[in-house]
Amino acid sequence: MKELISNDSPQMIRILDDVPISENVRSLAENLVNQIDRPVVFLINSDGKANYGNRNPHYQNQFWVTVKPQTKQGEFDRLVLAGLLRGVIDRKRMLYAFPTETFKETIDKYADNHRKSAIEMIDKINATASTIIAESYLEKYGIKTSNEILARLYESKISGLKEYLYLQDESSQKGSLFCWYKETEVQNILDFVNVGRRNKNYLEEIHRILEKTKPKEKRKTYLKQIDSLTAYINEVKEEITAENVEDINEQLLKVILKEFDLEADVQLKYYDLKEGEINVLQIGKAKVYSYIPDYIPNQAFLSRSMRYVREMICLIEEYAGMLDTNHVYPLVAANLIDSNYPSACSNGQKEKGYYISVMRGLFEQIKYRAENVHIAADIEKSFTYYFANDDIRESIYRYAVYFITAHEYGHIFNEDCEPDAMEQPDKEEAADAEACRLLYTLLMFQPKYHSTKIQNKFHKMQLDCVLCKMGIQLAHEFRKEKEGNV
Numbered sequence: 001m002k003e004l005i006s007n008d009s010p011q012m013i014r015i016l017d018d019v020p021i022s023e024n025v026r027s028l029a030e031n032l033v034n035q036i037d038r039p040v041v042f043l044i045n046s047d048g049k050a051n052y053g054n055r056n057p058h059y060q061n062q063f064w065v066t067v068k069p070q071t072k073q074g075e076f077d078r079l080v081l082a083g084l085l086r087g088v089i090d091r092k093r094m095l096y097a098f099p100t101e102t103f104k105e106t107i108d109k110y111a112d113n114h115r116k117s118a119i120e121m122i123d124k125i126n127a128t129a130s131t132i133i134a135e136s137y138l139e140k141y142g143i144k145t146s147n148e149i150l151a152r153l154y155e156s157k158i159s160g161l162k163e164y165l166y167l168q169d170e171s172s173q174k175g176s177l178f179c180w181y182k183e184t185e186v187q188n189i190l191d192f193v194n195v196g197r198r199n200k201n202y203l204e205e206i207h208r209i210l211e212k213t214k215p216k217e218k219r220k221t222y223l224k225q226i227d228s229l230t231a232y233i234n235e236v237k238e239e240i241t242a243e244n245v246e247d248i249n250e251q252l253l254k255v256i257l258k259e260f261d262l263e264a265d266v267q268l269k270y271y272d273l274k275e276g277e278i279n280v281l282q283i284g285k286a287k288v289y290s291y292i293p294d295y296i297p298n299q300a301f302l303s304r305s306m307r308y309v310r311e312m313i314c315l316i317e318e319y320a321g322m323l324d325t326n327h328v329y330p331l332v333a334a335n336l337i338d339s340n341y342p343s344a345c346s347n348g349q350k351e352k353g354y355y356i357s358v359m360r361g362l363f364e365q366i367k368y369r370a371e372n373v374h375i376a377a378d379i380e381k382s383f384t385y386y387f388a389n390d391d392i393r394e395s396i397y398r399y400a401v402y403f404i405t406a407h408e409y410g411h412i413f414n415e416d417c418e419p420d421a422m423e424q425p426d427k428e429e430a431a432d433a434e435a436c437r438l439l440y441t442l443l444m445f446q447p448k449y450h451s452t453k454i455q456n457k458f459h460k461m462q463l464d465c466v467l468c469k470m471g472i473q474l475a476h477e478f479r480k481e482k483e484g485n486v
């Protein structure tokens with residue numbers, strides 16, 4: 001376990017059981033994973049620049065938690081949890097800082113170094129807000145940045161600051177004064193605030209060294225910015241709760257932009273969360289979302305259901321193409337339609353991308369059926385040895401959702417959902433056949449089989465096959481009962 005954290009090569013892990021976190025934080029981590037509306041992929045020992053959690057830019061259906069090697073187990077645990085927390089927050093309508101169009105044009109004209117600094121400034125502003133929110137949450141569970149990490153951060157900031165003073169002295173002797181770009185200033189001040197707000201001695205020392213920077217007017221501004229942001233953050237941190245994170249995040253970003261006079265250059269926008277209206281044959285217009293909107297009841301259930309939809313899409317995107325190189329398996333985005341009507345649909349086109357949208361009513365009805373489906377006594381008896389009864393029915397539900405998703409994917413794969421496709425009389429049966437083919441081919445690739453805990457692996461596989469068949473049958477019957485195309 002240890003070597004994973006230190007000098008090992010990067011590893012992609014798809015199951016929380018295999019992530020080398022401490023046992024005492026495992027249930028908290030599991031709780032967070034279960035709140036994320038897409039499958040989580042852990043990139044451990046990443047050589048990437050930052051420890052972070054974000055939606056994968058290529059595979060939109062996955063949430064990635066990236067953690068660099070750490071020498072301290074506690075720090076590794078904290079970074080995994082903070083990454084997962086970002087996944088929970090990502091489900092909410094959170095604002096992010098983006099450069100305005102005019103500022104983007106300005107940045108493009110900058111020299112390389114300057115441009116890089118401007119882009120990093122935007123990242124730093126977003127990271128500062130999300131770090132404060134993640135920290136405040138984790139502190140409630142007693143998980144804090146260790147003193148060693150803070151000391152290391154402080155040392156690196158102080159040595160950077162001393163180097164800056166040296167460069168300023170050297171340049172002023174030559175008759176010019178070396179100064180940070182404004183974008184570099186913002187990043188540095190945010191870093192100083194980040195270190196100083198957690199340790200008074202560090203804050204005093206940062207103050208003392210900054211007093212030596214030139215020119216005088218700038219130095220005053222730096223100190224004022226550090227003091228007012230530190231005070232604001234310490235105050236707002238205490239107020240964060242699960243209910244107000246969106247509001248606090250917005251306030252925090254606005255205060256940062258105002259403090260650095262960036263309001264004209266940086267705007268706050270929602271990142272990649274889409275909502276709109278869709279016209280569905282049976283119900284007319286309905287609201288469609290790429291996330292779970294706050295007003296919808298039963299969010300945990302819908303979040304889990306959308307995760308199942310995305311798990312199936314991920315399996316297809318990642319493995320179907322690998323196993324079958326003769327066909328193209330397009331990338332697909334998943335949506336939730338807020339309607340009681342129990343249906344699902346696929347739409348889109350080659351050039352613009354594809355969508356699978358599932359109505360809330362379909363999840364609810366399929367869940368009800370999975371809870372009430374007859375399970376033969378002998379099957380139940382042999383399987384409850386490995387699983388709780390709830391897990392058996394939840395698995396049937398999950399496979400039914402997999403089947404529905406694969407069926408919709410079948411329409412995309414068979415190209416009968418393209419806007420100009422001719423109506424094919426047997427397209428529903430063809431999509432079912434495609435769904436069965438995909439499910440049985442990909443069943444083995446589910447992340448759980450990558451687990452190192454293999455004691456019950458084969459029994460679980462056997463069980464999964466039976467449950468999968470039940471789930472498929474349930475969904476298949478449901479679809480056939482309904483009139484019209486789904």
Ligand SMILES: [Zn+2]
Pocket residue numbers: 407408411427428431485486
């Ligand atoms: Zn269909």
